[in-house]
Amino acid sequence: MKSSLVLACLLAAGATSAFADTYNIEPSHTYPSFEADHMGISVWRGKFDKTSGNIVLDRAARTGSVDITVDTGSVDFGHAKMNEKARGKDLFDVAQYPTATFKGKSFRFNGDTPVAVDGEFTLLGVTKPLTLTINKFKCIQHPMLKREVCGADASAEFKRSDFGMNYGLPAFSPEVKLAIQVEAVKAD
Secondary structure, three states: OHHHHHHHOOOOOOOOOOOOEEEEEOHHHOEEEEEEEEOOOEEEEEEEOOEEEEEEEEOOOOEEEEEEEEEHHHEEOOOHHHHHHHHOOOOOOOOOOOEEEEEEEEEEEEOOEEEEEEEEEEEOOEEEEEEEEEEEEEEEEOOOOOOEEEEEEEEEEEEHHHHOOOOOOOOOOOEEEEEEEEEEEEOO
């Protein structure tokens, strides 16, 4: 579910090279989303509306880093009662853990295009390794912003129980699928 942390988190890359560029997450175009089982009879989908962070990318050196923070209180299932439940102690416990983070450190490239990022995902105060698969990645000169903007679609899977989110187990499956759409604007 914290996928958002992650998610968000998605764009990949940047590093220590002198040619690395920094891109700031564009919060109005970045939505980590997730889906999880609901008693085996349906799949609940939600997203996080508030994400921040940056991506450092050096395509020539094939290096980079990702630092993404998701405001877990911004969880949105499109259902007010479920949003309230998700913010409570049984699930995201936003009073104690107001954010989830993804810190990507190791990237895999196909040519100069990032295809995966390995990093650490922190949810409910627990940090575990997580790999984001980058399904689509593209950079363009934005016609209105007059700066380079990169976007990506990433995905991952994890077990929420690995992070201590055990509500409803075993009736509700612990597997969570993440899908993250992200856009980031090249810093000045």
